[in-house]
Amino acid sequence: MDQFAVKVFVRLRPSVLDPAGEATKSASIKLGAQGIKSLRIGKMIEVKIEGNGEKEVREKIDLLCDRLFANTVIEDYEYSLEKL
């Protein structure tokens, strides 16, 4: 069995308004940060998982992302995978 460290990034789709991102952008500007054009907040999920090779682990992570980690009506996801 191989073990992998996976980082999944879940983001609201560009067409979905992100009010928390807007509020944070507004606070960033109040802090004095210049030049912020856009600020959107997502989630990062870290998973340690084992399986027989990268292909099998990717299949598991695809299922998790598609069915649980993200709601694809409103969110997109991507992930990176590192063999431990």
Place this chain on the structure above:
Amino acid sequence: MDNFTVGIVVFPGSNCDRDVSWALEGCLDIRTKYLWHESSDLSDVDAIVIPGGFSYGDYLRCGAIARFSPLINALDEFVKSGKRVLGICNGFQILTESGFLPGALVANKNLNFICDDVELDIVSSKGGWFNYLDEKQTIKLPIAHGEGRYHCDSDTFKKLVDNELIALRYKNNPNGSAFDIAGITNEKGNVLGLMPHPERACDEMIGGTDGLFTLKSLISK
């Protein structure tokens, strides 16, 4: 209809289950039964209410974890049989997460948790959940949510309109919902999800009775 029983689903974090029971039993004399989310036996209930609250603490997304409970898995068969399912607030979020209703519910546009009475236009008669034939086309119900902004893409919206699936629209959209949508049904009409709380508008003593008809319609065929 003497033995008609409405099942009220209870998740860890549900907090409107007792309100729904009070409204059904106390105001409408309809028998109820609490259904713990780990049960998948729906054989002795004739309709189901998924009440409001914060199932699983709204972890990940509202309704995302509840979707995987044994009870929600058993719901597919129940819905296919034509029996009625009403999802209120968090119940609506669970019904969209689990694919019984299209779209999704996301954080309110202004990020506030809104607790207020809202005026709603009755848009569709589908499923007979609202007193459509009455001259009254507008009702007033309370809302209480932080994540009630309905979102769907334009293709889904077209499908909702073409099939008359939009049940309720806000008169003064409080949360930024797409197309002012406050409640929708499935195509068959036996599943209704809505953000407002009909169970909190069942007695004049607490501000109105506009929710009675919707709860009463749980026992209609």
